Amino acid sequence: MRPLIYIQVYRGHFIAKHLGNGKTIRRECAGLDHPRTLMGDFQKVQDSFAAVLKELLPPVNLLKPKGLVHLVPAYEGGYTNVETRAFKEAGEMAGVNFAFLSTQDRPHTDSEVLEVLR
Numbered sequence: 001m002r003p004l005i006y007i008q009v010y011r012g013h014f015i016a017k018h019l020g021n022g023k024t025i026r027r028e029c030a031g032l033d034h035p036r037t038l039m040g041d042f043q044k045v046q047d048s049f050a051a052v053l054k055e056l057l058p059p060v061n062l063l064k065p066k067g068l069v070h071l072v073p074a075y076e077g078g079y080t081n082v083e084t085r086a087f088k089e090a091g092e093m094a095g096v097n098f099a100f101l102s103t104q105d106r107p108h109t110d111s112e113v114l115e116v117l118r
């Protein structure tokens with residue numbers, strides 16, 4: 001079975017969870033510190049996502065994980081298409097096979113995440 005990863009993105013940090021074993025990592029990220037937008041530095045966000053995926057997943061993994069990248073804070077006017085695409089691509093370039101995106105105003109439950117990723 002393909003591993004399932006849930007990443008909640010906040011200003012300044014993100015929380016990544018492996019749904020198979022429940023392991024969760026909170027990581028500060030300088031790429032999320034821009035004053036006007038959530039995605040401040042694409043490369044820093046991608047690198048941070050990749051580092052956390054290495055910690056969450058076994059060293060030898062034949063299947064890339066599916067992932068849900070969740071932009072938690074609500075912004076007036078919402079997120080632009082460019083910003084949501086940047087987060088989707090950061091997840092995929094970090095090693096997620098296909099990154100789904102959510103902008104729901106509260107964190108998802110495990111069952112909600114499983115419903116999206118299955």
